Amino acid sequence: MKRTQQLLALLVASFVMFSSCSKKVETSALTLDQTKSATLVVHFYAELDQTINGLEKAPDGTKAIIRIDNSEFNPVANGFWSKLVTIQDGKIEQKIPVTDQGVTVEIFPVEFTYEQVQPYGSVSEKINKTYRFSGNAAENGVKPNEIRTHEINYDFITSFDDFVETVNQKFELRADIDATNPGLEYIPNGSSVTFFTDEWSKTVTVGAAGRVDISVPTNVNISALYIGPKTYNDGSGVVTKTFRFEAMIGAYNMSMPMVQQVSLGNGIIWE
Numbered sequence: 001m002k003r004t005q006q007l008l009a010l011l012v013a014s015f016v017m018f019s020s021c022s023k024k025v026e027t028s029a030l031t032l033d034q035t036k037s038a039t040l041v042v043h044f045y046a047e048l049d050q051t052i053n054g055l056e057k058a059p060d061g062t063k064a065i066i067r068i069d070n071s072e073f074n075p076v077a078n079g080f081w082s083k084l085v086t087i088q089d090g091k092i093e094q095k096i097p098v099t100d101q102g103v104t105v106e107i108f109p110v111e112f113t114y115e116q117v118q119p120y121g122s123v124s125e126k127i128n129k130t131y132r133f134s135g136n137a138a139e140n141g142v143k144p145n146e147i148r149t150h151e152i153n154y155d156f157i158t159s160f161d162d163f164v165e166t167v168n169q170k171f172e173l174r175a176d177i178d179a180t181n182p183g184l185e186y187i188p189n190g191s192s193v194t195f196f197t198d199e200w201s202k203t204v205t206v207g208a209a210g211r212v213d214i215s216v217p218t219n220v221n222i223s224a225l226y227i228g229p230k231t232y233n234d235g236s237g238v239v240t241k242t243f244r245f246e247a248m249i250g251a252y253n254m255s256m257p258m259v260q261q262v263s264l265g266n267g268i269i270w271e
Contacts, residue, residue, distance in 0.1 A: 036144040037098060040066065040105055042151070048114055048116055057089065061086060064085050066082065067080045067107075068097065072104065073099060081097060098144055100143060105148070107138065114131060115129075131156070137150060169260065171259070172211055172259050174210055179231065191205070196223055220251055223248045228245070242269070245265060247265050
């Protein structure tokens with residue numbers, strides 16, 4: 001019995017030693033020598049202000065990811081050495097691990113949003129946009145004690161899908177709503193008029209003297225629609241019936257300070 005216990009203890013000890021040895025060998029095989037370093041400097045630029053020639057520095061606080069494949073340090077290693085860095089004064093400066101053979105360093109700018117200043121004379125002074133980098137950025141063969149400099153331009157700039165640029169217009173609306181009198185009449189105070197395009201519409205209330213102030217989308221043809229009573233002579237006498245008055249009033253690329261007179265025409269019977 002005692003001998004059996006001794007054999008069992010010996011087997012357990014052998015297993016522990018073997019496991020420890022295996023773990024040590026495995027760990028040793030995946031050792032990454034990252035004791036040597038170089039310096040990576042990256043400058044980030046973007047079109048932030050279209051009233052100024054050239055590009056501007058990316059905003060402070062914008063992020064980027066620096067990445068090196070672990071296989072650069074050990075051929076059997078998986079994964080990456082990576083660092084999330086913060087841009088200040090348009091650049092980052094980061095110590096990176098390298099080898100005597102040289103490593104490839106990848107740079108991934110993180111997208112950001114910014115209110116881009118529009119060119120002089122634009123409808124909107126600023127438009128909120130998303131900035132992305134569409135290319136591949138890397139420094140190849142980086143070796144110890146080197147200083148590598150790279151430039152990145154955020155070249156893919158888009159507006160948000162829900163953004164609609166508008167301009168302010170002032171209209172004085174008239175129509176032939178009383179054919180028994182010469183000329184056109186103002187659309188009545190308190191009436192509803194709908195302005196619309198193929199993809200947009202807005203209904204407003206008419207003020208005194210047919211006055212309407214409204215913001216409309218830029219550079220698309222705008223139409224106006226009013227449905228209301230019209231007085232006319234139908235041959236048997238003077239009658240009042242519901243008519244539909246509709247007209248295309250034009251496209252606008254800037255806000256207008258003056259009141260524009262708009263005719264919605266003679267209308268068609270709508271009952």
